[in-house]
Amino acid sequence: MITIQELFVKGKSLLKDFPQPALEAKILLLKCCSIEAEEFLLSPERKLTRKEERDFYKLASKRLAGFPLAYLTGTKEFWSILFRVSPGVLVPRPETELVVEKVLELISLDEPVDLMNQIPTKNNTLGHETITRSKVPVSKSIAKNNTPALEAIARNNTLGHETITKHNAPTQETAAKNKAPVHETIVDIGTGCGNIAISLAKELPQVRIFATDNSRKALAVARLNSSLLEIDNITFAGGSLFSPLRRLKLEKKCSFIVSNPPYVSEKEWSELAEEIRNHEPKKALVAGETGLEIIEDLIKGSRRFIKPGGYLVFEIGQGQKRRVLSLFNSSWSGARCFSDLNGIPRVVVARRI
Numbered sequence: 451m452i453t454i455q456e457l458f459v460k461g462k463s464l465l466k467d468f469p470q471p472a473l474e475a476k477i478l479l480l481k482c483c484s485i486e487a488e489e490f491l492l493s494p495e496r497k498l499t500r501k502e503e504r505d506f507y508k509l510a511s512k513r514l515a516g517f518p519l520a521y522l523t524g525t526k527e528f529w530s531i532l533f534r535v536s537p538g539v540l541v542p543r544p545e546t547e548l549v550v551e552k553v554l555e556l557i558s559l560d561e562p563v564d565l566m567n568q569i570p571t572k573n574n575t576l577g578h579e580t581i582t583r584s585k586v587p588v589s590k591s592i593a594k595n596n597t598p599a600l601e602a603i604a605r606n607n608t609l610g611h612e613t614i615t616k617h618n619a620p621t622q623e624t625a626a627k628n629k630a631p632v633h634e635t636i637v638d639i640g641t642g643c644g645n646i647a648i649s650l651a652k653e654l655p656q657v658r659i660f661a662t663d664n665s666r667k668a669l670a671v672a673r674l675n676s677s678l679l680e681i682d683n684i685t686f687a688g689g690s691l692f693s694p695l696r697r698l699k700l701e702k703k704c705s706f707i708v709s710n711p712p713y714v715s716e717k718e719w720s721e722l723a724e725e726i727r728n729h730e731p732k733k734a735l736v737a738g739e740t741g742l743e744i745i746e747d748l749i750k751g752s753r754r755f756i757k758p759g760g761y762l763v764f765e766i767g768q769g770q771k772r773r774v775l776s777l778f779n780s781s782w783s784g785a786r787c788f789s790d791l792n793g794i795p796r797v798v799v800a801r802r803i
């Protein structure tokens with residue numbers, strides 16, 4: 451019988467064409483041999499059963515055939531929380547954590563932010579322009595920039611667990627927890643596996659959160675995550691964009707509408723890595739011919755639901771900043787875009803008058 455260490459060495463060699471073969475092999479080993487990371491480190495000589503060995507090779511060959519790692523393991527880390535994911539539901543990307551971070555910053559502020567001020571100031575929580583914890587640009591964000599190197603990263607960067615570093619500003623979350631008033635209402639449109647809504651729910655247990663999606667599959671996974679993580683302040687609702695909000699009578703009630711909407715154009719989709727096109731749900735990524743169709747509806751429609759002084763916070767794609775900022779009219783006191791760790795303009799924040 452083979453040991454953990456021996457199978458790990460074989461796995462690394464099998465997966466050698468991925469950028470991080472050791473990490474890939476380790477994650478697959480942990481999954482199919484039901485071992486914890488500690489055991490992997492402390493008992494490399496432990497013998498594996500024939501079934502465990504067979505399962506490992508099955509997973510490795512699926513991985514070699516292009517299956518995203520997160521779908522093989524069934525999990526993905528986001529905001530230091532392990533989420534269940536499954537085919538048909540988008541795998542959360544690290545840069546989306548910036549949406550969570552912005553909401554926590556805004557909710558803990560005493561004064562509203564001057565969003566017309568485009569000049570970043572040092573130590574101004576909203577001024578710094580590069581604050582996500584993402585280390586690697588992921589597939590969705592490189593739709594427009596398909597250099598071979600980036601494409602290789604995108605193709606293989608479904609590792610999630612290991613590529614996200616821990617929060618670098620925990621005090622900020624604590625501040626949000628302490629300061630967020632009880633009556634705040636946050637809506638997450640297009641919740642997917644629930645990553646944004648659940649991360650906010652954990653940070654802000656006193657806030658009422660609604661999470662919506664037009665995909666039944668996504669909502670089922672989001673509900674499962676919410677129950678496994680023992681979240682009790684999220685209401686899930688199905689339907690397209692604002693229809694659940696109308697049903698729930700949330701007109702002028704929302705302090706925040708947040709979203710990571712589909713924003714990839716048809717052309718960009720055709721240029722995305724096969725790992726994404728063959729396995730991830732197109733409807734979760736593609737908005738239409740221009741890529742801006744859903745963002746346009748989001749900006750127009752959210753005016754009715756955000757209360758005066760409330761915020762719209764959403765993710766955009768690379769190269770969309772100027773066009774998206776030009777969509778805001780006089781109903782908004784300003785709109786501003788913040789960049790992720792890779793310097794890519796990523797999250798738009800706008801304040802409702």
Ligand SMILES: C[S@@+](CC[C@H](N)C(=O)[O-])C[C@H]1O[C@@H](n2cnc3c(N)ncnc32)[C@H](O)[C@@H]1O
Nearest residue numbers: 542640641642663664665690691710711712734
């Ligand atoms: C880019 S994914 C984001 C998922 C998750 N929030 C995240 O950050 O990973 C977009 C999500 O919006 C959902 N969606 C697409 N069109 C929608 C619509 N018209 N109304 C509501 N949800 C929609 C998709 O099913 C998908 O779950």
